[in-house]
Structures are given as structure tokens and as C-alpha cells.
Amino acid sequence: MSDARTGHAPPDSGEGLSGFVADWSSDQRAFKRVSWGKAMMWILLLSDTFIFGVFLVAYMTARSSTPEAWPNASEVFSLHIGDTNLPLLLIAIMTFVLISSSGTMAMAVNSAYRKARRPTALLMLATALLGATFVGMQAFEWTKLISEGVRPWGNPWGAEQFGASFFMITGFHGTHVSIGVIFLLLVAWKVWRGEFDQDRRTWLCSGKGDYEAVEILGLYWHFVDLVWVFIFAFFYLW
């Protein structure tokens, strides 16, 4: 308040509504103390939020506009082990694998802040392996459903839109995970080789000790986990 009166620079804390207004009405940059790379990743994730949001709304529309019964996900995605039928078992395991990968990624970002080269690279490798496991299990799930007769235009259990919604939503998410795995391996390899510790400017690194690429990739990876939270709730549990 006093700053507006005396004409000084706005408060640097960014706290409260006045800080928000000050940041957005300031010269040169609205996102202070955030590098352009990180801000751009957030904006990419915002646009991705709309893509997945619209997919889920389309699924909601298809499901609530059909007079046919929607296939029971609890039964469709169950696994037979021995004599027992465990509902959603594979999906539950996939969820835990993806959460674990988010955990190792958070630890990788933490190591990157400390510029610990080896732990960062190894934790990113662990994240990539967990991500690849997730994609593998998804491929298994697709194979199982396709062999049972699920198609984008029909399935043996009920409303025809089930297949289209399933392949569209999980396919798009699986693509995101796959792209994440590729980038994780790429950045982990660069960290391992010490490229972020050299006084050289590359497309991922602005100079010696700039590990921010790890944090930005971490944002993307956590977002993939975040989307799965919504898919798990709306598609598999609902």
C-alpha cells in the first residue's frame, strides 16, 4: 500500500493480492524469480491440462448420454490369479509404480539442487525405469482388452463408446509417459557425463552447475502422475 503512495518499486515478496497485481503490472517480466524455461513448461502443462480436461469431459458426455449400460470397470480390469478374481489389480499396481516414479523424481530434483551429479543421474534413471514399467503394463492391459474384443466402436459388455474413450484417454496418457521416459534417459545421460558441470552453454544448460533442466523435466513428470490421478478416479473407479 505504502509503495503505491510513495511511488517506490512494488514489494518484492509477491505475497497477497497486491503482490500479484504488482507482478502482473510490472515491466519486463510477470513471473519473477522463475526462469523462462520453467515458466514455459508451466504454460505447456496448462495447455495440456485443457487437453486432458476436454478428453475427460468428452468421456463424461459419452457415458452420460448413452442409454446403454456402461461396462463395469471393476470387472473389465480385473485379473484372475489362481482361483480368485482381483478387481482393478493391474491398475492399482500401475498407480503405485507411477507414484513411486514421482517420488524418485522429486528426490532427483532435490539432488539436482545440491548439484550432486551421480545421485541425480541414478534417481532419474530409476524414474525412467519405473515409467517404462508403467508403459509396459499399459501395453499388457491394451493387449488383454483387445484380445477380449474391445474396439473403439464396440465391446462385449455394453456401451460402444467405452472402447473409444479408453483407447483415447489412456493412449494419450501413455504417449506422455513414453515421451517423459525418453527425455529422462536423455537428461540423465547428460547429467551422468557431467555436461551440466562444464562451463559451456548448451540447449539444456546455461553454464556450469545449471541443473535446472532436471527441475523442469520434474514438473513434466509430476504432471503425468497428476493426470493419472484424475484418470484413475474418473475412468477406473467411477
Added chain:
Amino acid sequence: MTQTSMTDQHAAARPASAHAEGQQHPIKLYLLVWGLLFVLSAASYMVDYAGFQGLLRWGLILAFMMLKAGLIIAVFMHMAWERLALSYAILLPPLAVLVLVAIMAVESDYTVLTRQSEFATQ
């Protein structure tokens, strides 16, 4: 007098901007959130396993979902420590999706009524 207060201000501002574009948080916090996400996922799986139905089911699924999403965004993605200028820019626009949800809920309700009265003849 004004001179000294100016330099004081700069001195006070410096340590904050020194670790400007990076964040350090204790590993314990990440492990705690990791554990919570496991517990919440197990809980939402149990909702299906226990066979809860109706309002209890939808309520629990949504509650666990929002808690998980909140933990991931706030702690893993560090949104809790970002400035409001960024938080609002990222977190507020997705609320527009809720408007689309409302529109399509009304629309699909109309569609299913039409289908039932005109097409679903078997």
C-alpha cells in the same frame, strides 16, 4: 537518512534473490508426501474393493483424488513456494473446464432423454 534506508532495503533484498531460481526443501518432506500418496491411493482402491456405492463412493473418490492432486502440485511441483503471479496464472484457468463440465452435463442429459424417447426401442 534516506540514503541509509535505501541501502538497508537492498541489503535485505539480496539474500532473498541470491537463491532466486532454485528451491531447497528437506528430503523428509518429499518422503512424507510420497507415503501419503501411497496411503491415499490404497484408500481410493479400497473404495472400489469394499464395494461402496452411491454418494459415499463418489464423495470418497473425489476427496482422495483432490488430496492427491493437491499434494503433487503443492509439494512435488513446488507450487506452494511459487509467487502468486505464477500460481494464479496456472491454477485459475483450468476452472473454466468446470464450466464445460456443467454445459456438457446438461447437454448429455438432454441427449440421453432424446435417445430414450426416439431410438432405444429394444
